[in-house]
Amino acid sequence: MTPEDSKPSSRQRALWRLRAQLRALYHGESPGAVRFRLAVIGVDLALIAFFIAAPFLRDTRAFLPLDLAVAAILAADMTARALAWRSLKSWIRRPIVMIDLFVLLTLLFPTIFINLAFLRVLRIWTLFHSDFFWETVGHRFDDTRWEDVIRAAATLVTFVFVATGFVYTIYVGDEGGVSGYIDALYFTVTSLTTTGYGDIILPGITGRLVSIVIMISGITLFVRFAQALFRPYKVRFTCQVCGLMRHEPDAVHCKACGALINIPNED
Template identity: 85%
Template sequence: MTSDQLRKTPDRTRAFRRFRAKLRALYHGESPQAVRFRLAVIGVDLALIAFFIAAPFLRDSRLFLPLDLAVAAILATDLAARALAWRTVKDWIRRPIVMVDLFVLLTLLLPTVLINLAFLRVLRIWTLFNSEFFWDTVGHRFDDTRWEDVIRAAATLITFVFVATGFVYTIYVGEDGGVSGYVDALYFTVTSLTTTGYGDIILPGVSGRLISIVIMIAGITLFVRFAQALFRPYKVRFACHVCGLMRHEPDAVHCKACGALLNIPNDEA
């Protein structure tokens, strides 16, 4: 290494550290500028999700591939920035939500190789509404409340519907059974999930019956979870220091599992 390189290296290192500190302030800070930045990022995320949902209808358009590559560039930039804003890239990449996002990015970077897995891009719905990034920015008012449970359950249910629809469309479109387009696949998924089963669209073969059973069982389970989050009596999240029980009545003074004294914070004076 030359003397010029030795003089430049510390400057570049300091500049890179300042850059990471700036990203950390934007992605994790509480300043008005950071909040506005995160709201803009969430807006872009919602636009990407809308593109993923509409992709089956746009696939035959000449603009689809350029849009696909543009979305890949946007998502890659965002994920790289989030990685640099985290404590360490190694810790960041180990998170399950990040692994799902990286897989979504991979389907965008290799559209021809992973074309049959493109329907899994809608998993971005689940990763967005289950991320700390979303709840620290938009959902902080509803964090640890009934509405957090409702939104998370709804996001999981919607994600399942579109993943199942994409799978049915990818595997069975054009086959005997009546799935001639994406709307037919969506219609079949919803009728199976609700156990309505009109019978006008039936997946052929043993594999089709097994997939229908999976959709019905998983869909009903997720729907029941959503209904429970919406209608069941609300319980606050507060870990008991003795037994670790997480859910308690809002006005609980003692843990119902072990009887330990609780000190649940609230907004009352």
């Protein structure tokens, strides 16, 4: 092999330059990179709004073009993120990426995955649990009480819309009174809060099981949100001896093993 053969081709050099530029935009700290990431997050929020509004737009002529346009935007963003990541294999193995890939699949084949379209709102969870969001918008609240609160709230909201979409997809027009998306949302919220007015009831044994799952899961997530909001705040700092990650803000020793810890303080 000659030295000329070992040199990278023009395509390889172009790909390396592209990956370097994308890495600077998606992971850099320059003002331009921050503005770019803020724009990406704004697009993400617009996509989430579309997913929530999709049940109301499904019967309109504009729905399919919008659906394909959203698929193109999401595919472009995910491709750019993959190129900006250090390794494609490690990127694709991340749970958040797998969820986004599934969302993209429902967008690319809307007629095949029409009954699973309600799972697109999982994008709420992936956005607010991503390092991309916290390194850009939430960096001031990273590793604080508010990070826990926002993550718990995002999980609760995601569950509400996923459960609503499931009820709407499976039970709309069936016995029990679910005649539209608002009815499905109303049933989900009343079940989650255990109010249970009884004006909307899912039919059959399956309907009762679904109601039980919504009640138990919803209450669990709501309690988790309340704990994040009201429980005493603890600092995240890994003990080098036992690995305990949460400590009192003024802790000097690890309460699990008694080892001396040195928690950074901005004051």
